[in-house]
Amino acid sequence: MSSMSSYGFEVQVNGEQLCRAGIDSGRHVVTCILDALRRLNEPDELRLSVSGLNSVTDEYPEWVNQKLKDGDTITIKVITQDFETPHRIRPAISKEKMLENKLQYYYQLREELKGHLG
Incomplete structure (x- = not known):
């Protein structure tokens, strides 16, 4: 296979x-991500996501x-052609929105860690 292949x-799932x-x-x-999620006071969750x-x-x-x-069988085969159009495409995140998200996370972390900062 060529190194230029996508x-x-x-x-x-279960042969489908x-x-x-x-x-x-x-x-x-x-x-391709498989999640087995257990949280406090919430039902367990098993999920499959394929994205990029x-x-x-x-x-x-x-x-x-x-x-x-429980019992689902997942089969993943590597392919190099005949890709399908995705069901959904999320658009690019603007630089402004990305900065806003980073600042929000920064303030959240600063609050959580304030007892540990010098």
């Missing part, structure tokens, strides 16, 4: 194909975001 993932996720651009990331980042357009494609259940 790689992606064909994802199936959910997507053929991939991005045809010079710089990108495609991820097109670094050329700064867009965030999403192919799959669904709940799983």
Whole structure:
């Protein structure tokens, strides 16, 4: 295989194909994430998400975001062609919004850590 190939993932749950996720651009990331989440006083959650980042357009494609259940079988196959259009594309975050998010996080951390700062 050529190093110029775009790689992606064909994802199936219990034998049913959910997507053929991939991005045809010079710089990108495609991820398949399985979460088993347990929180205090909330129901357990099992999730599968397939998403990515097109670094050329700064867009965030999403192919799959669904709940799983005990016994589900997930199959992920590496593919290099015939990618499907994502179900959703989140637009780029503006520099202003990114700065606002960072400042909000900074103030939150500063408050949480105030007893530990010199």
